[in-house]
Amino acid sequence: MARQKLRQKDDKHEHCYIRDGKLALPYQYFAGRVGSRFLIALRDKKQILGVKCEKCNRVFVPPRQRCERCMEDLSDSWVELSDTGELTNYTVVNYEDKHLPRKPPYILAMIKLGGADTPLPHILEGIEPGKVELGMKVKAVFADETTNTILDVDHFEPV
Amino acid sequence: MGKRVAVCAVEQTGFFTNLWQKRFQEMAFDIVEPIIRKTGVTFDMATGIRNIITCSDDVFDARTISDNAMTDAVGAHYRGEEKVTMDGINAIGYGLACVLSGHDDIILIVGHCKESQSESRDMVTNLAFDPFYYRPLGLDFKNVAALQARAYMNKSGVTDEHLAKVVVNSRKNAALNPAANARELLTEEQVLKSPMTCDPIRLLHEYPVSDGAVAMLLVCEERASEFTDKPVWISGFANCMDSYFLGDKDLVGNFSLKKAAERAYRKAGVKNPAEEFDLVEVNDCFAYQTPMWLEGLGLCGEGKGSALIDGGGLKTCNVNKSGGMLAGNPLMIGGLARAAEAVIQLRGEAGDRQVEGAKKALAHGTTGAAGQFHSVLVLDSE
Numbered sequence: 001m002a003r004q005k006l007r008q009k010d011d012k013h014e015h016c017y018i019r020d021g022k023l024a025l026p027y028q029y030f031a032g033r034v035g036s037r038f039l040i041a042l043r044d045k046k047q048i049l050g051v052k053c054e055k056c057n058r059v060f061v062p063p064r065q066r067c068e069r070c071m072e073d074l075s076d077s078w079v080e081l082s083d084t085g086e087l088t089n090y091t092v093v094n095y096e097d098k099h100l101p102r103k104p105p106y107i108l109a110m111i112k113l114g115g116a117d118t119p120l121p122h123i124l125e126g127i128e129p130g131k132v133e134l135g136m137k138v139k140a141v142f143a144d145e146t147t148n149t150i151l152d153v154d155h156f157e158p159v
Numbered sequence: 160m161g162k163r164v165a166v167c168a169v170e171q172t173g174f175f176t177n178l179w180q181k182r183f184q185e186m187a188f189d190i191v192e193p194i195i196r197k198t199g200v201t202f203d204m205a206t207g208i209r210n211i212i213t214c215s216d217d218v219f220d221a222r223t224i225s226d227n228a229m230t231d232a233v234g235a236h237y238r239g240e241e242k243v244t245m246d247g248i249n250a251i252g253y254g255l256a257c258v259l260s261g262h263d264d265i266i267l268i269v270g271h272c273k274e275s276q277s278e279s280r281d282m283v284t285n286l287a288f289d290p291f292y293y294r295p296l297g298l299d300f301k302n303v304a305a306l307q308a309r310a311y312m313n314k315s316g317v318t319d320e321h322l323a324k325v326v327v328n329s330r331k332n333a334a335l336n337p338a339a340n341a342r343e344l345l346t347e348e349q350v351l352k353s354p355m356t357c358d359p360i361r362l363l364h365e366y367p368v369s370d371g372a373v374a375m376l377l378v379c380e381e382r383a384s385e386f387t388d389k390p391v392w393i394s395g396f397a398n399c400m401d402s403y404f405l406g407d408k409d410l411v412g413n414f415s416l417k418k419a420a421e422r423a424y425r426k427a428g429v430k431n432p433a434e435e436f437d438l439v440e441v442n443d444c445f446a447y448q449t450p451m452w453l454e455g456l457g458l459c460g461e462g463k464g465s466a467l468i469d470g471g472g473l474k475t476c477n478v479n480k481s482g483g484m485l486a487g488n489p490l491m492i493g494g495l496a497r498a499a500e501a502v503i504q505l506r507g508e509a510g511d512r513q514v515e516g517a518k519k520a521l522a523h524g525t526t527g528a529a530g531q532f533h534s535v536l537v538l539d540s541e
């Protein structure tokens with residue numbers, strides 16, 4: 001690794017040096033029992049699962065163990081969601097950054113899948129940004145290779 | 160009425176796009192020192208500050224439990240110190256509890272953030288999301304705000320033109336505030352022509368990358384006069400949390416803001432928020448949030464944000480005389496900076512931007528993506 005140098009940003013400030021560094025930390029994230037089932041179903045069966053709170057009559061995706069409203073245990077109340085849904089919101093991401101999954105411009109959308117009550121954010125492709133309309137029907141396109149995350153759906157595209 | 164707590168001093172560094180030549184510890188000390196000098200407060204364990212509340216973010220500081228690295232700068236050596244890792248306005252609520260519980264007479268609050276140190280603050284806020292469902296999609300506080308902006312604009316009739324007016328107003332006010340970061344005046348046309356970074360959010364709708372720090376001294380009612388002849392009283396504080404997952408919440412419902420406001424107003428005896436405040440400081444990271452938060456705070460009717468802007472309400476209601484977060488405060492202390500402005504105004508020390516005769520002020524803070532969490536503070540000069 002090249003040795004990092006101290007550098008001065010300008011000569012107006014005496015004895016003021018900075019060093020370039022990086023926050024980087026390999027890490028393991030436990031998906032949780034509920035999250036694990038969701039991710040395995042997504043990866044192996046190309047199924048998108050939600051969990052239903054019978055008390056609140058709401059189907060949540062991403063899944064979670066407890067309903068945030070009534071704390072009911074939802075870990076065995078699986079519902080299979082449709083892989084198509086309705087676009088409820090979107091933005092055209094027009095800036096570039098390392099954490100973004102695509103080069104700009106790309107569309108970040110909120111999609112309410114059939115059977116779910118909560119829209120899921122995801123990438124929308126296969127349509128010009130200017131032609132996107134709220135309410136349009138979109139369908140999940142699954143990724144060829146798994147990342148064991150929501151990106152096992154590679155993106156959504158218009159039906 | 161129960162016992163009261165006063166804000167007896169406030170200091171801020173001023174806000175800058177890149178304070179690279181200051182360590183965060185020095186930023187903190189720069190504002191702690193004048194508080195000591197001006198109020199005569201000491202760190203004596205019997206009569207002075209025994210407990211300090213800091214506010215910062217570990218990722219922005221690139222250091223785990225980063226407050227451990229600044230005990231000397233805030234006078235916490237051999238004293239109590241706790242850190243708030245939410246907007247620093249919540250440190251005021253925390254300090255209030257310390258004093259009202261009788262554990263402390265005096266609390267020093269010090270909040271700081273240097274957004275400029277990271278290559279990208281959007282990368283920092285991307286880390287606020289879970290690692291399986293949202294983070295891999297590149298969600299950050301900007302693109303999530305864009306989703307909320309579209310939903311709000313669709314619902315409220317707030318347009319791109321309204322947002323340009325919001326930004327122009329912010330800059331007009333900031334020009335009179337020596338502490339503000341973005342102080343250059345702008346025209347509506349300049350805002351309307353600035354690039355769409357994440358539609359409907361334009362570059363000039365975003366608060367600029369900012370560095371800075373804010374400190375405050377809270378004191379119990381019995382001892383406030385030892386430190387100032389212009390105490391500002393905390394008459395109501397509340398906060399409220401909404402869902403973590405963006406899809407779970409009504410993006411335009413302002414649910415948590417309404418709940419926080421309701422509780423703060425009840426405690427402060429505010430019956431008609433639209434009429435009672437002499438000035439209002441809202442934590443607007445993006446231009447659409449100014450009218451949206453004003454609606455949630457009950458300062459105009461539901462869906463009346465556009466009418467308020469059209470009717471010149473930003474000016475007549477003295478909204479964000481500091482310039483607001485839009486004029487540049489870092490994340491973590493946007494709300495604390497709002498409270499600082501409110502205190503400065505109620506002390507009559509706001510110079511060219513002073514609201515004459517200001518007696519009652521509202522300061523608002525928000526933390527998290529698209530206003531997940533809101534805090535509301537009511538302050539009185541009497």
Ligand SMILES: [Zn+2]
Pocket residue numbers: 053054055056057067068069070071072
């Ligand atoms: Zn429930």
